[in-house]
Every structure is written in structure tokens, then in C-alpha cells.
Amino acid sequence: EKMAVTAYVSSYGFRLLARNHRRGLLFSNLAPKWMFSRSGITARAAISCLSARPVNARGFRSRSARGLAAADEKTTPADHVSPKYEDTYIKAILSEAKVIAMVGASTKWNRPSYFAMKYLQDKGYRVIPVNPGAAGKKILGELCYASLMDIPEDIEIDMVDVFQRAERCPPIAQQAVDRKAKILWLQLSIISDEAKDIAEKNGLKVVMDRCPKIEFSRLYGELSMHGFASRVISARRRPVGKAADDAQAGSRFSSDGVGFDTKAIHAGASPDSTTGARSTPIFQTTAYVFEDVDNAASLFNLSTFGNIYSRLSNPTTAVLEERIATLDNGRGCTCTASGHSAQLLAVFALMQPGDTVVSSNKLYGGTITQFGKTINKFGWDCTFVDTDDLAKVREAVNNPEKSVKCLWAESLANPGGSISDIEGLSKIAHEAGIPLIIDNTMATPYLCKPIDFGADLVVYSTTKFLSGHGNAMGGAVVDSGKFNWAQNDKFPSLSQPEAAYHGLTFQETFGDLAFTTYSHAVGLRDLGPTMAPFNAFLTITGIETLSLRMDRHCASAQKVAEYLATHEEVEWVSYAGLPTSPYFPLVDKYTPNGAGSVFTFGLKGGFEKGIRVVEACEIFSHLANIGDTRSLVLHPASTTHRQLTAEQREAAGAGDNVIRLSIGLETPEDLIADLDQALAS
Numbered sequence: 266e267k268m269a270v271t272a273y274v275s276s277y278g279f280r281l282l283a284r285n286h287r288r289g290l291l292f293s294n295l296a297p298k299w300m301f302s303r304s305g306i307t308a309r310a311a312i313s314c315l316s317a318r319p320v321n322a323r324g325f326r327s328r329s330a331r332g333l334a335a336a337d338e339k340t341t342p343a344d345h346v347s348p349k350y351e352d353t354y355i356k357a358i359l360s361e362a363k364v365i366a367m368v369g370a371s372t373k374w375n376r377p378s379y380f381a382m383k384y385l386q387d388k389g390y391r392v393i394p395v396n397p398g399a400a401g402k403k404i405l406g407e408l409c410y411a412s413l414m415d416i417p418e419d420i421e422i423d424m425v426d427v428f429q430r431a432e433r434c435p436p437i438a439q440q441a442v443d444r445k446a447k448i449l450w451l452q453l454s455i456i457s458d459e460a461k462d463i464a465e466k467n468g469l470k471v472v473m474d475r476c477p478k479i480e481f482s483r484l485y486g487e488l489s490m491h492g493f494a495s496r497v498i499s500a501r502r503r504p505v506g507k508a509a510d511d512a513q514a515g516s517r518f519s520s521d522g523v524g525f526d527t528k529a530i531h532a533g534a535s536p537d538s539t540t541g542a543r544s545t546p547i548f549q550t551t552a553y554v555f556e557d558v559d560n561a562a563s564l565f566n567l568s569t570f571g572n573i574y575s576r577l578s579n580p581t582t583a584v585l586e587e588r589i590a591t592l593d594n595g596r597g598c599t600c601t602a603s604g605h606s607a608q609l610l611a612v613f614a615l616m617q618p619g620d621t622v623v624s625s626n627k628l629y630g631g632t633i634t635q636f637g638k639t640i641n642k643f644g645w646d647c648t649f650v651d652t653d654d655l656a657k658v659r660e661a662v663n664n665p666e667k668s669v670k671c672l673w674a675e676s677l678a679n680p681g682g683s684i685s686d687i688e689g690l691s692k693i694a695h696e697a698g699i700p701l702i703i704d705n706t707m708a709t710p711y712l713c714k715p716i717d718f719g720a721d722l723v724v725y726s727t728t729k730f731l732s733g734h735g736n737a738m739g740g741a742v743v744d745s746g747k748f749n750w751a752q753n754d755k756f757p758s759l760s761q762p763e764a765a766y767h768g769l770t771f772q773e774t775f776g777d778l779a780f781t782t783y784s785h786a787v788g789l790r791d792l793g794p795t796m797a798p799f800n801a802f803l804t805i806t807g808i809e810t811l812s813l814r815m816d817r818h819c820a821s822a823q824k825v826a827e828y829l830a831t832h833e834e835v836e837w838v839s840y841a842g843l844p845t846s847p848y849f850p851l852v853d854k855y856t857p858n859g860a861g862s863v864f865t866f867g868l869k870g871g872f873e874k875g876i877r878v879v880e881a882c883e884i885f886s887h888l889a890n891i892g893d894t895r896s897l898v899l900h901p902a903s904t905t906h907r908q909l910t911a912e913q914r915e916a917a918g919a920g921d922n923v924i925r926l927s928i929g930l931e932t933p934e935d936l937i938a939d940l941d942q943a944l945a946s
Contacts, residue, residue, distance in 0.1 A: 347456075347473075347474045348456070348472075348473050348474060350472060350475070352484060352496070352497070354470075355472065355475075355480050355484065356484055358424070358448050358450075358470055358472065359477065359480065359481055359484070361423065361447060361448070362390065362423040362424040362447070362448055363390065363391065363423050364390070364391045364392075364393065364420065364421060364422055364423050364424075365385060365390050365391070365392045365393070365422075365423065365424045365425075365426050365477075366392075366393045366395055366413055366416060366422045366424070366425050366426070366441075366444075366446070367381070367382055367392050367393065367394055367395060367426045367428065368395040368396075368413065368425060368426065368427045368428065368429055368437055369395070369396060369427065369428030369429045370382055370392075370394030370395060370396050370399070370404055370409065370428070371396070371399075371404075371428075372396075372399050372402060372404055372409075374566070374568075374767075375566075375766070375767050375768055375769045375774075376774075377428070377452075377773060377774045378428045379404070379405075379568075380478065380567075380568040380774065381426070381428075381452075381476060381477065381478045382394065382404065382405055383405055383563065383568055383569075384478045384481075384482075384568065384569055385477060385478060385481075386405060387563075387569065388481060391407075392405070392407060392426075393407055393408075393410065393416055393420065393422070394407055394408075394409040394410070395409065395410050395411070395412060395413060395415075395416070396409055396411075397411040397412065400415070412440065413425065413437070413440040413441065413443075413444050414440055414443065414444070416444070421445075422441075422444050422445070422446045423446065423447050423448060424446060424447065424448035424449075424450055424477075425437065425438075425440075425441040425444075425446050425448070425449050425450065426450045426452065426477060427449070427450065427451050427452060427455060428452050429455070430455070431451075431455055431456060431457040431460075432457075434451060434455065434457035434459070434460035435457060435459045435460045435463055437449075437460065438457075438459075438460035438461075438463040438464045438469075439463055441464060441469060442463065442464065442467040442469065446469060447469060447470065448469060448470045448471070448472070449461075449464040449469050449470070449471050449472075450471075450472045450473075450475070450477060451471075451472065451473040451474065451475075452474075452475070452476055453474060453475065453476045453479075453776040453777075454474060454776065455473060455474060456473050456474050457473070461473065476776070479776075479778070482570050483495045483496070483497070484497065486535070486538070487570040487571070488570065489533055489583055489584070489587045490570050490571060490572060490578060490580070490583050491570060491578055491583065491586075491597070491781065491782065491785055492578075492582075492583055492586025492587055492590060492597050492598045492599055492600070492781055492785070493586075493587065493590065493596065493597040493778060493781060494532075494587055494590040494591045494595060494596060494597065494598075495533075495587065496521055496591070497535075498523055498527065498528070498531045498532065499531075499535045500531065500535070500536065500543075501535070501536065502535070502536045502537075502538055502541055525592070525710075525711060525812055526812050528588070528591050528592055529588070529592060529808050529809055529810075529811050529812060530809050532587055532588040532591035532592065533583070533584040533585070533586070533587030533588040533591065534584050534588070534805070545581060545584045545802060545805055546580075546581065547581050547798050547799055547802045548575075548579055548580045548581045548798055549798055549799070550575060550579075551574065551575050552573070552574050552575065553571070553572040553573060553574070566766070566767075566769075567766060567769065567774075567782065567786055575795065575798070576789055576790065576793055576795045577785050577786065577789050577790055577795075578785055578789075579795075579796075579798050579801070581798040581801045581802055581805075582600050582795075582796050582798055582801040584801070584805055585598075585600055585727075585741075585796075585801045585804055585805050585808075586598040586599065586600050586741070588805065588808055589710070589725070589727075589731070589741050589743060589808075590743050590744075592710035592711075592808075592811075593705075593710045593714055593715075593716055593723055593743045594714055594716050594717060594745075595716055595723065595743040595744055595745050595746065596744050596745060596746025596747075596777050596778065596781065597743070597744050597746065597778060597780070597781030597782075598741055598742065598743045598744070598781065599741065599742045599744075599781055599784035599785055599788065599789065600727070600739060600740065600741050600796040600801060601739065601740040601741065601742070601789075601794040601795070601796055602738060602739065602740065602794040602795060602796055602797070603726065603728065603738050603739065603740050603794065604706060604724070604725065604726020604727070604728060604729070604739075604740040605631060605632075605635060605726075605740065606740050606792070606794030607724050607725065607726065607740025607741055607742050607794075608632060608635060608704070608724055608740070609635070609640075609792065609794070610740075610742055610784055610788045610789075610792065610794065611702055611722055611724050611742045612640075612645070612670070612671060612702075613784075613788050613792065614756070614758050614759060614780060614783050614784060614787070614788060615670045615671050615700070615755075615756055615758070616643070616645050616670055617644075617668075617670075617757070617758075618643070618644030618645070619644060619645075619646075619668055620644075620645055620646070620668045620669070620670045621645070621646045621647065621648055621664075621667040621668055621669045621670065622636060622640070622645065622646070622647045622648070622669075622670065622671055622672075622673055623647075623648045623650060623658070623661045623662050623669050623671070623672050623673065624636055624647050624648070624649055624650070624672075624673040624674070625649070625650065625651075625652040625673065625674040625675060625678070625685065626649040626650060626651055626652075626913075627651075627652065627674075627675065627678040627681060627683055627918060628675060628678065628679070628704075629675070629679040629680070629704075630901065630909055630919065632704070633649070633909060633913060634909070636649075636673075637649070637913075646667070648661050648664070648667065648669075652674050652685055652686075652690060653683075653686075655686070655689050655690070655693065658672070658690065658693055659693045659696075662693055662694065662697045662699065663697055668755075669697065669699060670699055670755060670756070671694070671699050671700050671701070671702050671722075672690055672693065672694040672697075672699060672700070672701050672702065673702045673703075673704070674687075674690055674701075674702075674703055674704070675703070675704040675705075675706070675707065676703050676704065676705045676707065676708045676713045676715055676855065676856075677705075677707035677708045677712070677713070677841070677856065677860075677861045677863070678707070678918070679706070679707055679863060679891065680863065680864075680865045680899075680901055680918055680919055680923070680925040681839045681864070681865050681918030681919075682707070682839055682840055682841050682848075682860065682861055682863055682864040682865065683839070683841065683848050683918070684841050684848040684851040684852065684855055684856065684860075685703070685855075686851065687701070687703060687713075687715050687718040687719060687720055687855060688718045688719055690719075691718060691719025691720060691721075692719070694721075695719070698752060698753045698755060699755065700721035700722055700748045701719060701720050701721050701722075702720070702721065702722040702723075702724060703715035703720040703722070703723050703724070704723075704724045704725070705723050705724070705725060706724070706725050706726045706729050706730070706892075707729070707730070707861050707863050707891070707892075708855075708856055708861060709725075709730045709731060709811060709815060710811075711811050711812050711815045711858060712815060712819070712856045712858050712859055712861060713855050713856050716743070716745040716747075718855065720745065721744075721745050721747060721748040722742060722743065722744055722745065722748075722780070723742070723743040723745075724740070724741070724742055724743075725740060725741040725742075725743075726739070726740055727739035727740055727741050727804050728740075728890070728892070729890070729891050729892030730811070730814070730815065730818070730891075730892035731804055731807060731808055731811065731892075732800075732803060732804040732807040732808075732892075733807040733808075733810070733811065733814055733892060733893070733894065734803070734807055734893065734894055735890055735892075735893035735894070735895065736803055737799075737800040737803035737804050737807070738797075738800055739796050739800050739801070739804055740794075740796075742784060744780040744781045744784075746777035746778070746780075747777070748780075749772075750771075750772045750779055750780070751772045751773070758771075758783065758787070759771045759772050759779050759780065759783055760772045760773075763787070765787065766786070771783045814894070814930065815858065815859065815862075816858070816859070817930050818859075818861075818862035818928055818929070818930065819842070819858065819859025819860065819861065819862055820859070820933075821862065821928045821929075821930070821931075821933040821936065822840070822842070822859075822860070822861065822862035822863075822864065822926075822928040823840075823842050823859075823860070824933045824937070825926065825928055825933060825936055825937060825940070826838050826840040826842060826843055826864060826866075827843070828937045828940070829866050829940070830843060830845070832941075832944060834868060834869055834870075834944045835866050835867065835868065835869070835944070836866075836867040836868065836869045836922070837866065837867045838864065838865075838866045838867075839864055839865045839866065839867075839918060840860060840864035841856070841860040841861070841864075842859070842860035842861075848860075862892075862927060862928040862929075863891050863892075863925065863926070863927045863928075864925075864926060865901075865918055865919075865923050865924060865925050865926070866923070866924055866926070867920070867922045867923055867924075868922045868923075868924065869922075870922055871921050871922055872902060872903070872921040872922070874922065875900045875902065875903070875921065875922055875923065875924055876900055876903060877946070878900075878924060878943050878944060878946075879898050879899065879900045879924065879943075881942070881943035881946040882898050882939055882940070882943045883939055883942070883943075884896060884931060884935060884936060884939040885897060885898035885926070885936070885939055885940070885943075886898070887899065889904055890927070891925075891927035892927060893927065893929055894929050894930045895929045895930075895931070896926070896927060896928050896929035896931055896936055897926070897927040897929070898924065898925070898926055898927075899924070899925045899927075900923070900924060900925075901919035901923055901925050902919055902920065902921045902923065
């Protein structure tokens with residue numbers, strides 16, 4: 266086979282195919298069958314011979330977990346752990362470096378190295394490109410050299426920034442030592458202990474698996490513009506996008522080391538850099554003035570951070586996005602106009618016509634309708650399954666007749682309050698190479714953090730508990746940043762060139778920021794479900810008291826559920842906080858701060874009796890919402906789940922005799938008294 270490949274590789278056609286494969290195009294679709302049938306070899310064998318890396322089951326060379334480099338198994342093992350660095354260490358390096366030699370700099374504007382080079386130049390760094398294929402040419406005004414040793418000796422190199430595979434890094438590290446550089450920086454996905462040892466033994470500081478562009482923007486306020494978790498907590502005014510000393514920047518605290526309540530109040534919300542306003546301002550604007558033509562082009566090319574148009578991003582909304590991402594231990598967040606639009610945005614990046622969502626059948630009724638009917642208009646499909654039965658879930662996810670792209674469930678199901686085994690679902694999803702998406706609306710990050718148990722995306726209707734006061738519509742999609750969208754060919758929107766951005770590949774260019782960047786730059790741009798900045802402001806304010814409210818919600822719900830469990834007119838109570846619940850053993854693991862405050866109970870009677878009880882309530886408000894300060898009551902069969910079949914209602918826990926309660930912040934004894942008189946009537 267190798268001899269046959271050697272013979273054919275000299276032909277122009279084969280070289281073209283190989284080059285296109287390296288660009289990420291599907292080899293078997295490009296290759297004329299006669300090229301392989303005559304030589305007696307397969308496309309898989311051909312690719313294996315051309316590459317030092319193994320070919321996966323779909324004919325692709327595996328990409329790294331973060332994808333900025335053309336990485337192989339030596340670059341990022343599947344179980345690799347990214348090194349951790351203190352913010353003070355990174356800031357010291359970024360302050361010390363003035364001249365950066367970028368090894369692997371590209372002449373193409375849509376390549377990650379070009380983005381990084383231009384950004385760093387804009388921040389005042391001199392960047393010397395190093396690339397033997399472009400030696401003698403100019404990249405962004407700087408002459409390119411074939412190697413570090415070819416850079417004139419009168420240019421003092423402070424930092425060597427490497428866009429190369431891990432096995433190529435040790436000799437580069439030695440060259441950095443020989444050039445008396447002070448810092449060796451290996452880009453996202455690149456980890457080389459050998460290169461690290463060479464550098465550190467010679468007194469160089471080392472950073473691996475990081476991007477200086479992203480770290481600079483994170484530490485100096487720009488990364489937050491698009492809803493990414495900067496991990497910086499500060500009550501001081503900080504200049505955005507400009508390096509400053511610690512006294513000015515005030516970034517001594519990382520959100521990694523502070524408590525939930527501190528994050529809920531401070532994450533994403535430093536004082537306004539211009540006015541000093543401590544409360545987050547409401548930026549009620551549609552668009553933003555560009556600095557100049559070059560700045561405008563950079564923003565539209567996604568090569569720098571900033572605001573263009575409020576359909577895509579807004580400074581007020583960005584504070585909320587960063588706060589939610591931080592509370593969830595996520596990488597980034599995209600806020601939307603409603604919970605339903607957040608659901609659509611979550612699957613939009615993953616699905617193509619003919620694809621399938623596998624979803625729990627224990628869902629909010631509107632979600633069942635959206636997945637069961639509405640998404641069919643996009644050419645998508647949904648298979649509903651009982652997620653309590655992991656064997657059935659595995660069977661549905663691996664159905665050979667379906668092109669399954671994600672697994673969906675609710676952490677605490679609406680309306681029944683059942684708890685999903687997130688860890689078990691995550692294992693099934695990841696074995697199949699697809700993400701697990703968890704709707705965490707009922708639990709909030711205070712009760713449950715799905716990402717900690719293996720969820721890849723987390724969805725919210727912020728209208729509910731996050732906002733908490735029944736006065737602001739909204740939704741959110743949180744990305745863990747942990748899913749490798751290029752591990753297979755299932756997610757071309759993220760792993761293949763995007764025509765609307767001139768062939769830019771989101772996973773390759775943005776690494777673990779890919780999904781959130783796509784959701785803003787494509788999802789919000791094309792679908793348009795933008796959150797209003799005033800609604801973002803109200804939700805920011807609501808989150809500041811989230812833990813206090815959730816503690817009270819859960820404590821009162823426990824009392825009401827215990828009361829109903831002993832009432833003669835009540836047949837059953839579905840609340841995970843009761844020892845009789847089949848989900849009670851899961852509370853300590855997934856929701857240790859409480860089992861939520863939304864649950865159902867069944868009356869000894871049918872449809873008509875359910876309606877009479879709802880109408881007899883005086884303190885409970887009869888309306889279609891949950892997570893309000895006010896307690897709410899609903900008869901799902903006649904309202905939220907009305908469009909479903911009787912079988913679907915029963916599966917979702919919304920049968921004819923079911924009443925749903927959302928327990929608010931009133932005195933629990935008053936709520937019990939109201940239910941007592943309603944049941945008596």
C-alpha cells in the first residue's frame with residue numbers, strides 16, 4: 266500500500282487531494298474512485314500513509330482538544346491536563362515582553378496565528394514572524410524569517426510564541442535559549458514537557474496551552490465583551506484593553522477562589538471604566554462607533570474583541586453572560602430573548618438537515634412541542650426517551666438509522682421535579698462523540714452545576730429563578746469549553762470552514778471559545794433572538810440575591826410538600842426532597858442545597874377537580890410561569906401541556922389530576938393555609 270501511495274503521490278491530483286485533506290475536507294468525497302481502485306488501496310490507507318497520525322473511524326486525522334495547532338497525539342493526549350498559572354504570573358509575562366517572535370506565523374489573514382499577531386501588534390507589541398515558507402516576505406509590515414536564528418542579532422527577543430506541533434517544540438525551545446529570550450509560550454493545545462524542561466533549565470519562563478491574545482483580553486477586560494468568563498473579580502476601575510499595573514488593574518482576585526455569593530454579585534461587573542458607575546449601566550443602544558476602518562474590518566473579521574451591533578453583543582448583556590458562565594464554571598455564555606430561543610440556539614450550531622436530537626421525555630410542555638414539531642421545519646428530528654432508563658438512552662443515541670447530534674435532559678424536570686443522572690447521561694453521550702445538553706432552569710447554578718458532572722452545554726430560561734421576580738424575559742446557553750467539536754465530522758459548523766467568514770474555522774481559530782463565539786457571530790446574527798439590555802439589567806440584579814432566594818424557595822417547598830404528602834385529598838406528591846421519592850438518593854449528589862421549589866401533586870379526582878382547586882386559590886397566582894417571588898399554581902393538562910397527547914402528558918408527569926406548584930418567598934404557613942382551603946373547597 267505504501268508503494269502504491271508513493272507512486273501516486275507524484276501526480277498533481279493526489280497532491281491536491283492530500284492538501285485539501287489537510288485543510289479539513291473529507292478525503293473520500295474528493296478522491297476519484299479510480300485513483301484508489303487501480304492501486305488497490307483505500308482512501309483510509311492513503312491518508313494513513315501520508316500522515317504520522319492515525320485516522321479515525323470516519324477517515325479524519327484526529328485534531329487536538331482545542332484545535333489551534335495541527336496537533337497529534339503527542340500534542341494533546343485525550344486525557345491531558347492543561348497547566349494552571351496564576352494571573353499574576355501571566356500578567357508579569359505580558360508586561361515584561363515587548364518583542365515577540367512568532368514561530369509558525371501565517372501569511373493568511375483567516376489563520377489563528379495571523380489573528381494573534383495582528384491583535385498583539387495593536388496592543389503595542391512588536392511581533393517578528395518566523396516561517397520558512399514565507400521567509401523574505403512581509404507579514405503585517407514585519408519581515409518574516411526562516412528561523413529564530415535568522416532574526417538579526419540586534420533585535421532582542423523577549424518572548425517566543427509557538428504555533429507548532431509539540432514534537433517540534435524542543436528544538437525551538439533550544440533556539441529560544443540560544444537567542445537569550447526570556448519567555449517560551451506554547452499556544453493553545455500545545456504541551457511539550459521536553460521543551461518546558463529545556464527552557465526552564467536555562468532560566469526562561471514557560472507558558473503552555475494558552476494564547477497570549479486570549480490571556481491579554483481576559484486580564485484586561487476585552488474577553489468579557491462577548492460573554493466569556495474572565496475569572497477576574499475586581500471592584501476597581503480598570504482600563505479595558507490596555508495593560509496596566511496591579512494598582513490600576515485591580516485583578517488580584519480570581520473567581521476560581523471566591524464563594525458563590527461573591528461571584529453572584531461581582532462576576533463580570535467591574536465599575537464602569539469611563540464613569541466609575543458601580544451599578545452596571547444599561548447600554549440602550551443599537552450600534553457602536555468604530556475607531557477607524559481597520560478597527561471595523563478587524564471586528565467584522567472576528568480578529569479582535571469589541572461591539573458592532575446590539576443584535577450580536579451589548580455591554581450590559583455581556584455582564585450577565587459572564588456572570589452566568591462564572592457561576593456555572595463554564596467558559597462562555599450567550600444570552601437570548603427567551604428560554605425557548607436559547608434552546609434553539611443551543612442546537613443550531615450542532616444540527617444539519619436530517620439530524621436528530623435524543624431528548625428526555627420529562628420536559629416542560631413547550632419544549633416537547635418545540636422538539637416534537639417545530640424543529641421538523643428545519644429538517645431536524647427528535648427521539649424522546651425515558652432518561653431514567655440509561656440502557657434505552659444508549660440505544661437511542663447509538664441508533665444506526667439516525668444521525669444523532671446531541672443528548673438533551675433537564676437537571677430538575679418541569680413539572681415533576683425529577684432529577685436526571687447527569688453523570689450517567691454524560692458518559693453515554695461522550696462515548697457516542699456527542700455533547701450532553703442540560704436545561705438547568707429549575708435548579709440554577711446554586712442548586713446544581715451540570716458542567717461539574719459532565720454536561721457540555723447548559724441552557725436556561727433566565728425568566729425564571731435567575732431573574733427571579735417575574736419581570737424580565739430571557740434565556741442563556743453556557744458552554745463548558747470542554748467538548749472537542751473537531752473530534753469527528755459531526756459538527757461541520759464548528760469544525761469546518763465557515764463561508765460567511767471567508768473560510769475561518771471556529772474550533773481551530775477560537776479553541777475552547779468556539780461555541781460561544783459561533784453563537785454570537787452566527788447564531789444571534791442570523792436567528793436574531795437578542796436579549797434586551799434592560800432585561801439583562803433586571804436579571805443581573807436578580808442574580809445578586811440568587812442564593813438567598815433559592816434557600817428560601819427550597820425550605821418553603823419542603824414544608825409545603827410534607828404537608829401535601831399527608832393530606833387526605835392528595836393521592837401522591839412528586840418532590841425529590843421527600844424520602845418516598847425515587848429521586849431522593851440523587852439529591853445529595855446533584856442538588857445538595859435543596860431539591861428545588863417546583864413540584865407536582867396528584868389529586869384524588871380528575872381533570873375537573875384539578876381546575877376547581879386551582880381556581881379556589883387566593884395567595885397562589887394562577888399563571889404560566891415558575892421561579893417568581895410569588896407562589897404560582899397551574900393545572901398543566903389544561904395549560905402548558907394542553908397541546909400534547911394524553912400519553913405525552915402522562916410521560917411528562919402532567920396527567921389530568923396533576924397540579925404544579927412553584928413555591929415563592931411568602932410565609933410558608935400562609936401558603937399551606939391557602940392550599941388547605943382550596944383543597945377543602
